[in-house]
């Protein structure tokens with residue numbers, strides 16, 4: 601079987617960094633149908649990829665620069681710096697804010713692990729605060745009691761594409777003079793009080809992992825800010841800390857975005873608003889059909905317009921429900937089955953079951969149903 605057929609049958613990506621293999625048969629619903637998305641824009645993608653091949657701009661280059669401008673405009677931020685992943689962008693965000701060994705960063709235990717990894721990479725400690733049961737996002741009411749003299753930043757996540765409650769969190773950050781970093785890896789185009797998320801905090805970080813609402817054909821990420829000094833330093837840090845070739849002002853990284861990814865993202869960004877509308881249609885349809893069932897359904901807060909990266913329902917017998925749906929051709933996923941404070945990687949923090957009960961309950965009950973723009977009402 602050639603790679604193309606394999607892709608058609610199995611090539612379905614999870615929202616995070618894993619490929620999940622779902623049967624893609626006429627009567628089954630994949631969890632995410634990337635081949636359908638690519639079919640719709642294949643000619644545009646072929647042209648963009650050919651252009652990159654022709655001009656050999658494989659590392660950064662004109663298409664990355666153009667995408668940075670376009671994405672900054674889309675978000676409403678002054679500066680966008682392209683990275684090779686969302687994780688790299690988050691790591692550099694920590695460096696930009698001077699977070700270092702023995703510092704603390706307040707964050708959520710209910711997210712993809714990369715949010716905490718960025719804090720760990722600079723030697724700092726993730727200080728978890730429990731989530732709000734209705735939105736799965738960091739609970740603003742619990743933040744202040746977690747602040748200590750070592751707190752250096754607050755790093756919440758717009759989880760599943762639903763904005764976290766920005767106003768109270770911004771007020772706490774202002775009161776305690778703490779920078780806010782938005783982990784917007786799942787929230788391209790989500791809105792809070794009518795304004796696109798990603799320009800509220802001091803810094804925001806996006807992921808363009810293939811399964812994201814705006815996904816590269818490979819890895820990609822971006823760091824956005826309205827602060828020109830931070831943007832310039834982020835550009836240097838992604839290129840081994842240099843602004844002049846072979847002169848290095850600090851120890852940086854090779855975190856450059858690839859030229860191919862800039863070209864692909866430039867094509868896809870033009871379709872993002874339409875795709876978000878389609879995701880909203882799918883979410884509305886699920887809600888119409890599932891309201892009145894024993895499932896707890898996701899709801900948008902009054903202030904929020906979700907980008908509906910995921911449609912996550914809840915039920916105490918989640919595992920049985922997942923088996924049942926999958927036996928009937930509906931692929932599902934878990935985001936996330938184990939909160940970060942209970943992961944082996946974070947055992948050194950000394951947490952135990954019961955420390956963040958709302959996150960733990962969410963992890964037991966959450967079930968992500970298929971959602972993507974091409975999913976039909978039928």
Ligand SMILES: Cc1ncc(COP(=O)(O)O)c(C=O)c1O
Pocket residue numbers: 615616617685686687688711712714715757783785786806807808809819820821
């Ligand atoms: C909430 C969150 N933060 C960070 C990341 C890391 O992004 P990337 O996979 O591009 O490194 C992801 C995605 O995987 C994510 O979902």
